[in-house]
Amino acid sequence: MNDVDPPTRHPAIETAVLGTEAVLYDERSGMVHHLNASACAIWTLLDGRSVGDVVAALSRTTDVPAAELRRDVLEAIGNFGAEGLLTGTTRRSSPTGSRKPSDQA
Amino acid sequence: MSERFHAGAFEAGGIDFAVETNRPALAARVRDVFRDLQVTDPGPSPVVFEVLHRGTPPPSNPWAVWRDGELRLTAAADSYVVTYLLWEVSRLMFERTGERVHLHGAALVHNGRAVVLAGRSHAGKSTLAAWLTHRGWGFLTDEAALVDPEGLIVSPFWRPINVRRPGPLESILPDGLGDRRDPEVLVPASVIGSLAAAAPLAGIAFPCFTPEVEAALSPMSAAAALVESTQHFPGLVAGGRAGFRRLARLVQAVPAYELRFHRLDDAERALRTLTGAS
Numbered sequence: 001m002n003d004v005d006p007p008t009r010h011p012a013i014e015t016a017v018l019g020t021e022a023v024l025y026d027e028r029s030g031m032v033h034h035l036n037a038s039a040c041a042i043w044t045l046l047d048g049r050s051v052g053d054v055v056a057a058l059s060r061t062t063d064v065p066a067a068e069l070r071r072d073v074l075e076a077i078g079n080f081g082a083e084g085l086l087t088g089t090t091r092r093s094s095p096t097g098s099r100k101p102s103d104q105a
Numbered sequence: 106m107s108e109r110f111h112a113g114a115f116e117a118g119g120i121d122f123a124v125e126t127n128r129p130a131l132a133a134r135v136r137d138v139f140r141d142l143q144v145t146d147p148g149p150s151p152v153v154f155e156v157l158h159r160g161t162p163p164p165s166n167p168w169a170v171w172r173d174g175e176l177r178l179t180a181a182a183d184s185y186v187v188t189y190l191l192w193e194v195s196r197l198m199f200e201r202t203g204e205r206v207h208l209h210g211a212a213l214v215h216n217g218r219a220v221v222l223a224g225r226s227h228a229g230k231s232t233l234a235a236w237l238t239h240r241g242w243g244f245l246t247d248e249a250a251l252v253d254p255e256g257l258i259v260s261p262f263w264r265p266i267n268v269r270r271p272g273p274l275e276s277i278l279p280d281g282l283g284d285r286r287d288p289e290v291l292v293p294a295s296v297i298g299s300l301a302a303a304a305p306l307a308g309i310a311f312p313c314f315t316p317e318v319e320a321a322l323s324p325m326s327a328a329a330a331l332v333e334s335t336q337h338f339p340g341l342v343a344g345g346r347a348g349f350r351r352l353a354r355l356v357q358a359v360p361a362y363e364l365r366f367h368r369l370d371d372a373e374r375a376l377r378t379l380t381g382a383s
Contacts, residue, residue: 014346016353021328025335025349030342034332099332 006050007077008087009043017044024085032099033083042076046086051077112136112156114147118198118251118262121151124190128158131168131186138187138291141263141300142194152197156190172197184287191264191291195249198262199339205251205260206351208309209337212250212259214243216380218307219259221250222364223337229314229366232274235266235297236369237376239277243301244294254355257306265291273369308379309334309356310364312372320371322362322378330361 009015014025020037022044035043041061045054055073059066077086084091112124112135121144124135135156136143155171166180172193181189199207210223211234224230234247246262253260268274268290277297282290294300310322311333325333334356335341340348362379366372 014349016328016331016349018327018331018353018357021326023328023331023335023353025341025346027345032332032335034328099336 006048007046007054007080008048009046010085010087010089013085015043026085029084029091031083033085034099038072039076039079042073043080046077046080113139113143114145114151115139115142115194116144116147117142117194117264118202118249118260120198120201121148122154122194122197123147123151124154124156126156126158131156131158134187135190138191138265138293141265141293141295154190154193156186187291188267188289191267195262195264198249198251202251202340204253204255204351206254206338206348206355207340208250208252208334209248209339210250210309211247212245213237214245214259214301214304215241215377217304218380219245219301219304220307220376220379221252221259221309222312223250223309223334224312225337229312231267232269232272233312233366233369233372235268235274235277235292235294237373238266238294238298239274240373241298242373243299243304245301245304247294252306252355254351254358257355257358258303259306260303261301263294263300265293266297268292306359307381308359309361310376310379311362312364312366314367315365316367318365318367320364320366320368320375322364322375325361325363327356327361330356333361 012026012028016023020040022035022040024033041058045057055066055070058069080086081089107127109125109127110129110132112126112132114123126132153173157169159167159169166182168181168186170178170189177193178189208221208223210221211230212219212221213234222230222233231247238244245259246264247266248264249262251260251262270288270290279296282292331353334352338352
């Protein structure tokens with residue numbers, strides 16, 4: 001369930017898009033997050049537009065009807081929010097796919 | 106004031122340092138173990154490490170270490186003080202890495218091209234580095250790979266290789282090297298092979314010692330490689346976003362692989378394919 005609309009990438013997050021995937025670096029915590037192609041496609045659209053506009057944009061690029069995409073988009077946005085990756089959210093969980101960099105020198 | 110002995114002038118990743126002590130035996134030991142880092146024409150303002158014995162009768166941990174007058178370690182045993190000094194040297198280099206990416210890993214050269222073996226402690230980096238050096242690869246480092254993310258050149262840091270004992274490398278170690286009862290011994294790479302000059306990076310491998318498997322290189326996506334690299338990139342903590350961007354540029358530019366291996370010979374064969382040789 002999305003509780004942030006418009007969902008927007010937090011400015012503390014650095015995004016590296018690598019092919020169809022992405023890696024996020026959270027400079028507040030030092031955590032890194034690995035996004036698969038689907039999550040990456042959604043993440044890059046979270047620039048302040050509404051959820052409806054995100055779904056519409058994805059629908060245009062994927063040729064999948066918006067109604068079919070909406071639930072997946074909301075779920076992804078909910079996950080981003082749970083990680084504290086969006087403005088107005090704080091990290092609530094310690095899911096897989098996130099890693100704290102080693103401090104070994 | 107007790108007499109001082111100059112162990113030598115050295116260079117690590119372009120940074121000059123000197124080591125002084127109040128015990129001639131330690132000066133000789135440092136000179137021997139750090140022989141590959143020694144320079145004849147040091148810069149004008151080297152970082153100075155003082156490694157001082159705290160008197161007679163000696164306490165159980167008699168050594169203290171200073172860096173440019175700042176106390177870094179108050180009590181170290183005979184068997185640990187040189188290992189600690191090496192750690193300080195590595196940390197010094199890490200602090201002054203500049204725009205280079207410093208990966209926690211070994212780097213070796215074959216066929217004119219460098220391969221970085223990045224991994225955690227006990228992943229097999231140093232063992233592989235020593236073995237590859239013994240097998241004719243040029244040695245760049247066993248622990249701290251310095252990579253220019255723009256030119257993709259790996260610079261040397263010829264620190265002594267940290268070899269664990271007993272282990273698979275006993276047969277290639279020269280006699281009389283350290284105390285056989287010590288769990289680790291620092292081995293200058295030039296004792297078992299050749300040192301290499303800076304070389305272009307061919308690829309990054311993440312070694313994983315896996316019992317009973319054939320050696321195999323599995324390609325990783327750039328994103329997976331970046332995530333894995335962050336685990337071996339201490340500069341991420343200090344460098345923040347800029348460090349992350351440098352690392353991302355690096356992993357985008359070169360292929361990365363997971364290397365599972367059981368036998369050192371097989372691992373070497375697999376790694377040769379990264380350098381365009383079979």
